[in-house]
Amino acid sequence: MKITVIGTGYVGLVSGVCFSNLGNEVTCVDKDKSKIDMLHRGEVPIYEPGLKELIEHNVQENRLSFTGELAHAVKEAEVIILAVGTPSLPNGEANLQYIEQAVREVALAMNEYKIIMTKSTVPVGTNERISQIIGQLTELPFDVVSVPEFLREGSAVKDTFNPDRIVIGVNSQRAEEKIVHLHKPLTENIIVTDVRSAEMIKYASNAFLATKISFINEVANICEKVGADVTMVAKGMGQDRRIGSSFLSAGIGYGGSCFPKDTNALIQIAGNVEYNFKLLKAVVEVNTDQRFNIIDKLTKVFGDLEGKTIGIWGLAFKPNTDDVREAPAIEIVETLVRLGAKLRLYDPIAMEKFKGIIGIKGLEYCTNALETAIGCDAICLLTEWDEFCKIDLSELKRVMHTPVLIDGRNVFSEQQIRDTSFQYYSIGRPQITRLTDVEQLERVN
The missing domain is CATH 1.10.1040.10 (N-(1-d-carboxylethyl)-l-norvaline Dehydrogenase; domain 2)
Structure with a gap:
C-alpha cells in the first residue's frame, strides 16, 4: 500500500517507519526542512530506541522516503496519515491550526479517491470538521477515518509492532476494509467503531x-x-x-x-x-x-536551601526519551533556583532539549551521574535511567559533600540503602533504618 505520513514527530515518524517495515511504500512529509535534511543524512530528530536502525533498513529497501513536498506525496498515496501536532492553547483546548492547515493542503493536492487517516490526538468532532474542510475544497471522493495512537515514548517502536488493540473509527465500508487490512499484520484485536467514539477512546x-x-x-x-x-x-x-x-x-x-x-x-x-x-x-x-514533594524533602533536611549545591539526575519526563515537555524537572529546577540553590544537572539524552526550554543561566551541566554528584549536598533522582539505578552508592557517597539522596522514583531498595550512611528519602515508603544506625544502638545497649 502507498502511504503518505504528514508530520515527523513521535507519532508520524514511528508510524511511517513501522508501516514501511511491514512492506508498505511510505513517504514521510514535514514542512521543517531541517528535519527532512537530518533524515536524508541518516540522522533521527527524536530519540527512540530501535528507530534509527529501522529507518536505515527501510530506506535501503526503497520502502521509506522523506520529503518537504506535500502535494506530490499526496498524489502518489492511497492513504494519507495526519500526524501533525495539536498543542494546547492557553485554555487547555487542543490547537487545531496545524492540522486544519495540513488538511487544506491535502484537499488541494488530491487527484483521486483518498483515505485520510487521523492519528493526531483531536477533540471529538474534529474528523467531521476535517471532512467538511476537504469537501469544500474538492469534489473528488474521500473518506476520513480516526485511528488514535497509544504509543509510549521510549517504547514506541515496540508498541507499534505489539499493540494491545487497534481502534478504527470509520463511517465507510470501503475505508474500513482498507484500514483494517493495513493493520491486520499488527494484531487481530481490531475495534471498529464510529468516528466520535474513536476520538473519545x-x-x-x-x-x-x-x-x-x-x-x-x-x-x-x-x-x-x-x-x-x-x-x-x-x-x-x-x-x-x-x-x-x-x-x-x-x-x-x-x-x-x-x-x-x-x-x-x-x-x-x-x-x-x-x-x-x-x-x-x-x-x-x-x-x-x-513534583514539589522533592522540594519539601530537601527543605525538611536542610531548612534554608540558599547556597546548597543540589545535583539533579534526570531531565526527561521518563527514561529512554529525550522529551522534556511538561517534565517535572522543569518546575523543580525553577523552584530550586528561586530558593537560592546551586544546581548541577545531568541526563544521558535530554540535556540539549532541556537547555533549549529552561531559559535559566548559571546551571552547571555535567557529563555523567558521578560527576554530577561531586561536592553536592544532595542528589535528587528525577528520571529512572539505568545509569542512576545502577550507580555504586559507595562511590556516590565518596564524591558528595553530604550523603543525602532524594529518590523521586523509588529505584533503590531498602537493602541497598541500609548498607550505606545515606540520608535517604523516597516517595511513600517508611524511612529506612540504616545498618550503621542499628550498630550504633547495639553498642549503646
Whole structure:
C-alpha cells in the first residue's frame, strides 16, 4: 500500500517507519526542512530506541522516503496519515491550526479517491470538521477515518509492532476494509467503531492512566504519614485483575507530550458541553503538586536551601526519551533556583532539549551521574535511567559533600540503602533504618 505520513514527530515518524517495515511504500512529509535534511543524512530528530536502525533498513529497501513536498506525496498515496501536532492553547483546548492547515493542503493536492487517516490526538468532532474542510475544497471522493495512537515514548517502536488493540473509527465500508487490512499484520484485536467514539477512546484512555498515577501518588503521601510502604500497597492492589499493576508506581508525577495535554483537553471538552469533570481536575491538581514533594524533602533536611549545591539526575519526563515537555524537572529546577540553590544537572539524552526550554543561566551541566554528584549536598533522582539505578552508592557517597539522596522514583531498595550512611528519602515508603544506625544502638545497649 502507498502511504503518505504528514508530520515527523513521535507519532508520524514511528508510524511511517513501522508501516514501511511491514512492506508498505511510505513517504514521510514535514514542512521543517531541517528535519527532512537530518533524515536524508541518516540522522533521527527524536530519540527512540530501535528507530534509527529501522529507518536505515527501510530506506535501503526503497520502502521509506522523506520529503518537504506535500502535494506530490499526496498524489502518489492511497492513504494519507495526519500526524501533525495539536498543542494546547492557553485554555487547555487542543490547537487545531496545524492540522486544519495540513488538511487544506491535502484537499488541494488530491487527484483521486483518498483515505485520510487521523492519528493526531483531536477533540471529538474534529474528523467531521476535517471532512467538511476537504469537501469544500474538492469534489473528488474521500473518506476520513480516526485511528488514535497509544504509543509510549521510549517504547514506541515496540508498541507499534505489539499493540494491545487497534481502534478504527470509520463511517465507510470501503475505508474500513482498507484500514483494517493495513493493520491486520499488527494484531487481530481490531475495534471498529464510529468516528466520535474513536476520538473519545484516545482521551478517555490517557485520562484514566493519568488518574491511576495521581491516585497512587496520593496513596503514597498517606503511606508516608501512617508508616506504610506504597510499593507493597501497589503490589497488593495490582494483583487484583480488576485493577492491574501498570501505572501504579508512585513518584513525582507524569509529564510528557500526552498526559498533561490530553487531560487538560478532556476537561475543556467536558466544559464545552457544560459538564464539570471534577475527578480529572483533581488528577491534574494532584500531579502538579506531587513534583514539589522533592522540594519539601530537601527543605525538611536542610531548612534554608540558599547556597546548597543540589545535583539533579534526570531531565526527561521518563527514561529512554529525550522529551522534556511538561517534565517535572522543569518546575523543580525553577523552584530550586528561586530558593537560592546551586544546581548541577545531568541526563544521558535530554540535556540539549532541556537547555533549549529552561531559559535559566548559571546551571552547571555535567557529563555523567558521578560527576554530577561531586561536592553536592544532595542528589535528587528525577528520571529512572539505568545509569542512576545502577550507580555504586559507595562511590556516590565518596564524591558528595553530604550523603543525602532524594529518590523521586523509588529505584533503590531498602537493602541497598541500609548498607550505606545515606540520608535517604523516597516517595511513600517508611524511612529506612540504616545498618550503621542499628550498630550504633547495639553498642549503646
